[in-house]
Amino acid sequence: MGFPECRPRRLRRNETIRRMVRETRLSVDDLVYPLFAIAGKGIRREVPSMPGVFNLSVENLVKEAREAARLGIPAVLLFGIPARKDPLGKDAYSDRGIVQTAVRAIKDAVPDLIVITDVCLCEYTSHGHCGVLKGREVDNDATLELLAASAVSHARAGADVVAPSDMMDGRVGVIRMALDAEGGQGVSILSYAAKYAGAFYGPFREAAGSAPSFGDRRSYQMDPPNVREAMREVALDISEGADIVMVKPALSYLDVVCRVRDAFDVPVAAYSVSGEYAMVKAASKLGWIDGDRAMMEILVSIRRAGADLIVTYAAKDAARALGR
């Protein structure tokens, strides 16, 4: 059957009918809101390349977390910017570290909000790499124990979920074993399983002061043209105990999200990263696109590709737009 019996436009005639046949729904339940905790007091500093995103000292961070919970956002993802960085990234696994302090404060104030912590060394190391160095190279196996110590320390502070983003081989298994050995059986692992080395993390690195001081991250993060390799990474992380797997970035990797969704049964997350957010904000500021609509279209496209969860800096705006 074809035209004139078939007229696809019939089901697009008005918003009510479009609403009835809509195939994909974005819900506030899908959103994870990233927050940057910075050491110090009274700090609420906007990140220049990310309008609406702030470095927040703990008391301001708690306010922001409360606001997110009030809007119905179920989870925050915490990053830490420590007072001091050193070659071994010690603040990352100190019980008095910035993230640990932030987790305790949020869990105290908003106990039902799920707190996910980013587990990586790059925000804490003086050289900005995601692991410890041996010469000019990142030493995979020496990094594992520091990542495990970070995860355990986050769990002790009250984190519900730990999210390793370093891309060292074997880290999910080592973290799972360390958590279990320390009574953290109930703490979930959201692994950044397929995390690509690319140009979309620039604004984040400005926010976290975590740009590598030499070289780049291509010896540990994935090569953008590869997708079979992503499937392998995901399979490995699941076999090591990942509860949720993430693809990052989202927008340029929707094919990866789709393939991962089809091939695996664990929940899939996608990270709409800082560069994606900044592009929309910048074009919107120039009056070149309708930023609010573009953002919602991007978020629903990530859902349509198959992501269950979306990490997005626009979570509060999206929650407001979704709340009727």
Ligand code: PBG
């Ligand atoms: C830490 C980490 C990064 C991001 C999340 N975790 C930065 C990086 O890999 O350089 C990027 C998030 C974003 O760009 O929004 N390794």
